Amino acid sequence: MSSPTVNASELDPPRPILKLQRVRKTFQGQVVLDDLDLEIGAGEFLSLLGPSGCGKTTTLNLVAGFLKADAGYISLRGALSNELPPQKRKLGMVFQSYALFPHMTVFDNVAYGLHRRGVPSGQVSDRVAAMLDLVRLGQAQGKYPSQLSGGMQQRVALARALVTEPDLLLLDEPLSNLDAALRKDMQVEIKHIQERLKVATLLVTHSQEEALVMSDRMAVMRGGRIERIGPPHTVYSDPRTAFVCTFVGDANLFEARVAAHEGTPRLMVGDWAVLADGPLPEQAGTLGIAVRPEHIAIAPAGMASGDNVLSGSVSDTIFKGSNILYEVRVGDRDILVLGLPKIGEAPFARGDAVSIAFSRKAVILLAGAGHG
Amino acid sequence: MAEGTATRVTRAGESMRGWVLFIAPIVLLLIVFFVVPLVDLLSLSLTEHKPGPRDPNAALTLVNFVKILGDPFYLAMAGNSLLLGLLTVIATLLIGYPVAFYLTRSSGWERTLISVACLLPIFTNLIVGILGWYILLLPFGVFQQLLSALGLVDGPIQWIRSSSALVAVLTYEHLPFAILILASTIQNVPQDKINAARILGASMPRIVWSLMLPLTAPGLIASAILVFSLSVSSYLIPILIAGPRTQVLPISIFSYSSELLNRPMASTLAFILLVMVAACTYSAVLVANRLTRRGSWEMV
Numbered sequence: 001m002s003s004p005t006v007n008a009s010e011l012d013p014p015r016p017i018l019k020l021q022r023v024r025k026t027f028q029g030q031v032v033l034d035d036l037d038l039e040i041g042a043g044e045f046l047s048l049l050g051p052s053g054c055g056k057t058t059t060l061n062l063v064a065g066f067l068k069a070d071a072g073y074i075s076l077r078g079a080l081s082n083e084l085p086p087q088k089r090k091l092g093m094v095f096q097s098y099a100l101f102p103h104m105t106v107f108d109n110v111a112y113g114l115h116r117r118g119v120p121s122g123q124v125s126d127r128v129a130a131m132l133d134l135v136r137l138g139q140a141q142g143k144y145p146s147q148l149s150g151g152m153q154q155r156v157a158l159a160r161a162l163v164t165e166p167d168l169l170l171l172d173e174p175l176s177n178l179d180a181a182l183r184k185d186m187q188v189e190i191k192h193i194q195e196r197l198k199v200a201t202l203l204v205t206h207s208q209e210e211a212l213v214m215s216d217r218m219a220v221m222r223g224g225r226i227e228r229i230g231p232p233h234t235v236y237s238d239p240r241t242a243f244v245c246t247f248v249g250d251a252n253l254f255e256a257r258v259a260a261h262e263g264t265p266r267l268m269v270g271d272w273a274v275l276a277d278g279p280l281p282e283q284a285g286t287l288g289i290a291v292r293p294e295h296i297a298i299a300p301a302g303m304a305s306g307d308n309v310l311s312g313s314v315s316d317t318i319f320k321g322s323n324i325l326y327e328v329r330v331g332d333r334d335i336l337v338l339g340l341p342k343i344g345e346a347p348f349a350r351g352d353a354v355s356i357a358f359s360r361k362a363v364i365l366l367a368g369a370g371h372g
Numbered sequence: 373m374a375e376g377t378a379t380r381v382t383r384a385g386e387s388m389r390g391w392v393l394f395i396a397p398i399v400l401l402l403i404v405f406f407v408v409p410l411v412d413l414l415s416l417s418l419t420e421h422k423p424g425p426r427d428p429n430a431a432l433t434l435v436n437f438v439k440i441l442g443d444p445f446y447l448a449m450a451g452n453s454l455l456l457g458l459l460t461v462i463a464t465l466l467i468g469y470p471v472a473f474y475l476t477r478s479s480g481w482e483r484t485l486i487s488v489a490c491l492l493p494i495f496t497n498l499i500v501g502i503l504g505w506y507i508l509l510l511p512f513g514v515f516q517q518l519l520s521a522l523g524l525v526d527g528p529i530q531w532i533r534s535s536s537a538l539v540a541v542l543t544y545e546h547l548p549f550a551i552l553i554l555a556s557t558i559q560n561v562p563q564d565k566i567n568a569a570r571i572l573g574a575s576m577p578r579i580v581w582s583l584m585l586p587l588t589a590p591g592l593i594a595s596a597i598l599v600f601s602l603s604v605s606s607y608l609i610p611i612l613i614a615g616p617r618t619q620v621l622p623i624s625i626f627s628y629s630s631e632l633l634n635r636p637m638a639s640t641l642a643f644i645l646l647v648m649v650a651a652c653t654y655s656a657v658l659v660a661n662r663l664t665r666r667g668s669w670e671m672v
Binding site: 064065066085086087088089090091092093095096097098099100101102103112113116117144145146153160164170 | 562564565567568569570571572573574575578582583586587664665666668669670671672
């Protein structure tokens with residue numbers, strides 16, 4: 001049975017839950033957001049990643065309605081919402097401090113939003129109980145926030161934000177107050193809950209790990225602009241700029257000269273010729289290139305093979321258990337190499353002569369001159 | 373083991389001694405200037421009034437208390453004092469809370485202006501402040517002329533001896549203390565919590581009712597207690613604004629002790645005022661703690 005009419009929603013791209021167009025914000029003459037464009041589709045998990053002062057928190061506050069944009073358009077569910085107060089935006093939000101109401105029990109905290117939205121009190125207790133079960137806090141209904149651990153408080157905050165079934169969830173550095181082990185668990189847990197409820201989510205974070213683990217797409221921000229946006233894997237493997245390259249993951253940055261060699265352009269770093277894939281600019285000039293430490297192999301002197309082989313000596317060894325970070329001195333440069341401990345072999349020690357090698361595919365070409 | 377215990381005991385003894393040294397000045401001050409006069413006040417109130425110097429061996433009697441508590445005139449006066457304190461507290465909190473809220477959210481010149489406006493009356497001499505109000509409130513005074521010029525009233529209005537004027541001046545004098553206390557507690561409520569309530573759909577009145585009032589309850593109680601005890605024990609403001617015939621306890625206490633030279637009666641009235649203030653304070657704390665379920669939660 002084929003339907004004669006085509007379902008419109010299958011043809012149109014899904015309408016974005018949130019759309020920012022050329023949004024500008026200045027504080028005391030200082031530009032914090034500079035013509036920002038951003039879109040979040042239904043059910044999508046988008047992270048804003050950047051150092052402090054890059055405008056990511058301002059963006060979140062504009063979306064929540066706590067701040068007003070100086071220029072540009074903020075649309076929620078297809079409707080222009082610049083002037084809509086936070087009360088009417090129908091969003092869920094988890095704050096960095098959790099912002100729980102300390103004088104209310106866990107139950108009352110979670111029920112607060114339902115009461116404000118006029119949900120009949122008969123349904124409230126069922127919905128609160130279901131949401132608390134989802135965040136594994138079914139037993140804590142009658143407790144006060146001060147009687148809970150940090151991780152539990154954070155799950156209450158998540159339950160409170162999600163119980164009203166918002167179609168956009170805002171997360172403001174939600175994990176930064178937790179210890180490292182709990183943070184890893186919560187990353188996965190939040191992601192699972194988000195996928196289960198299919199709620200579009202905007203996460204603001206300065207932790208690249210959070211952004212990489214949780215996002216469908218991530219936007220790396222710098223100086224009020226989005227420098228690179230895309231799925232985490234794409235951003236990581238093709239960062240385009242030196243800033244994104246070093247902010248997301250580690251990288252060895254080099255400034256390379258493009259020089260003609262036997263008719264074809266070739267990359268020179270100092271006096272090493274570097275073999276690389278990808279289109280090189282025709283004109284002679286300089287260009288930033290990067291190689292990630294995990295793409296470089298390390299071997300005893302003379303034992304390495306690959307497209308690009310360099311020899312040097314180990315100047316530092318940082319043992320991290322599952323991996324070892326070497327700093328290898330090559331000429332007048334220090335190159336970071338990530339090695340794996342091999343069973344039955346001692347790691348290289350400071351002063352050992354080594355060869356390092358990386359494939360031409362590992363060379364990342366960056367836009368403009370390298371400014372690392 | 374035994375030696376260790378001994379050392380610990382000595383240490384504890386030393387730290388105890390250290391504590392005693394630290395709190396000794398304040399304890400001494402309290403004993404000399406608070407406990408001793410209070411005991412003296414109570415013992416004086418338990419003696420019968422006789423002209424002449426005080427008799428150190430006078431028999432203890434409840435005659436003054438019986439006289440006051442059995443007389444509707446004094447009961448009405450105590451009620452008057454209570455009502456005056458209560459009305460002043462209500463007026464102070466109604467004006468002070470929004471001002472304090474605005475003060476904590478403002479910045480720049482607005483903040484400076486409000487802070488200075490709050491502090492100046494404290495530094496102004498009380499009598500100067502009261503006389504200022506006196507001139508404003510006089511028949512054909514500034515308010516009167518202003519309202520007449522606007523055509524709102526015709527002829528003199530009796531403001532200067534009215535109890536509403538008394539409440540107004542008491543409110544004016546004690547407002548700065550309330551604002552300063554309230555501002556510091558309101559400041560302690562994180563903006564995040566208010567934002568969380570907003571994003572959950574709470575209107576501003578709802579946020580004040582369900583979030584701000586419970587979380588700032590300690591400051592509300594503290595300023596209410598302060599304003600109440602200052603107002604019911606104020607002597608200068610009632611006598612200058614409402615006149616010497618005003619039926620409030622401090623004026624009666626003064627007249628017994630300085631005009632009628634009946635010190636036992638004055639002490640009894642003063643003691644009753646003291647107990648009244650203490651009882652009101654304590655019950656206010658109890659009620660507020662119960663309403664906000666304080667003690668079972670802590671600020672996070």
